[in-house]
Amino acid sequence: MKITIGIPKALLYYRQFPFWKTFFETLGAQVVVSPRTNSTILNRGLEAASSEICLPVKVFYGHALHLSSRCDYVFIPRIVSIEKDAFTCPKMLGLPDMIRALPKPPKVLTADFNAKKKRKYIRRALLSLAAPINNNPVVVYRAYRAALAEAKSFKKAQLNGHLTxxxxxxxxxxxxxxxxxxxxxxxxxxxxxxxxxxxxxxxxxxxxxxxxxxxxxxxxxxxxxxxxxxxxxxxxxxxxxxxxxxxxxxxxxxxxxxxxxxxxxxxxxxxxxxxxxxxxxxxxxxxxxxxxxxxxxxxxxxxxxxxxxxxxxxxxxxxxxxxx
CATH class of the missing domain: 3.40.50 (Rossmann fold)
Structure with a gap:
């Protein structure tokens, strides 16, 4: 039976979903995506999250909790930076820990991604993510190349004027x-x-x-x-x-x-x-x-x-x- 990876339809979903969907499916996993945000998901997030954080993170809480009983792992990467001279938002850095700190947290699959570090750290992160599904380095590399191709196609469609x-x-x-x-x-x-x-x-x-x-x-x-x-x-x-x-x-x-x-x-x-x-x-x-x-x-x-x-x-x- 295939391992199921849940991807919340919130935050980085709108930037990185084509890449990660291709990566996990090429490894042999089944990808499960939460539904579009609705009142139930929002309310679950509002109940679980601190009142001080922004609305998109509260929504993310709701999506992660929705997936908790519907997959083996909820995928929440820690994206520190995607370019060498800048950082992502602080909430992207803390998301895995914030979700794990919930009273009944989902099983989180995560790894750190930091463009400021050498490429070998990216390879280690990808191997770490792939470990529960397929730990063959050749298959992981093939999945990575397939994901890059899908991300490139996604970006090309955006540059052609289509909305994400x-x-x-x-x-x-x-x-x-x-x-x-x-x-x-x-x-x-x-x-x-x-x-x-x-x-x-x-x-x-x-x-x-x-x-x-x-x-x-x-x-x-x-x-x-x-x-x-x-x-x-x-x-x-x-x-x-x-x-x-x-x-x-x-x-x-x-x-x-x-x-x-x-x-x-x-x-x-x-x-x-x-x-x-x-x-x-x-x-x-x-x-x-x-x-x-x-x-x-x-x-x-x-x-x-x-x-x-x-x-x-x-x-x-x-x-x-x-x-x-």
């Missing part, structure tokens, strides 16, 4: 339609944007208004890095670097009509980056930026009112520009 949520749902086969009236850059942590429950179905609401959506994942890494060079000080969080570089690319190129920044209440890095982005946006009045803060108490009515007011303003602005 569509790719993961296998809805990204058709060419991207560029006939929408206005184009909005949507920025924020991937789990804030693509979890339709905590974002109040944000992306679908934009699509219903016939709005073209572009995210940071659709921008090449080189463009993001180039736009960060003008900052007076380096940013030390990888995901925040992507957010800032993406927004500065849109502001400098004027390639979108407006920008919406989705962020979580109680997220330390988000709160700092928000100030930086709003200061940068003031220097580029042609491209409005709106920040929308989300937590478990977010009300749909107020959220929709702000969203509709922003998109109506962009349409009016574009119509006025064309007329003149």
């Amino acid at each position: 949520s569509d790719i993961l749902a296998s809805k990204a086969k058709k060419p991207v339609n560029n006939k929408e009236e206005i184009k909005i850059g949507v920025v924020g942590h991937h789990y804030n944007i693509y979890d339709s429950y905590i974002s109040l179905n944000f992306l679908e609401r934009l699509r219903r208004q016939k709005i073209k959506i572009e995210t940071v994942e659709n921008i090449g890494h080189e463009k993001i890095v180039d736009n960060l060079k003008s900052l007076p000080k380096e940013i030390f969080w990888t995901y925040e670097k992507e957010v800032v570089g993406g927004v500065m690319h849109w502001l400098n190129t004027k390639s979108v009509d407006g920008i919406i920044y989705l962020l979580s209440f109680a997220c330390g890095p988000d709160s700092l980056i928000q100030v930086l982005l709003e200061n940068e946006a003031r220097k580029h009045e042609d491209t409005p930026l709106m920040s929308m803060v989300m937590d478990e108490h977010s009300g749909e009515a107020g959220f929709l009112t702000r969203l509709e007011a922003f998109t109506d303003m962009l349409r009016y602005k574009k119509t006025k520009s064309v007329a003149s």
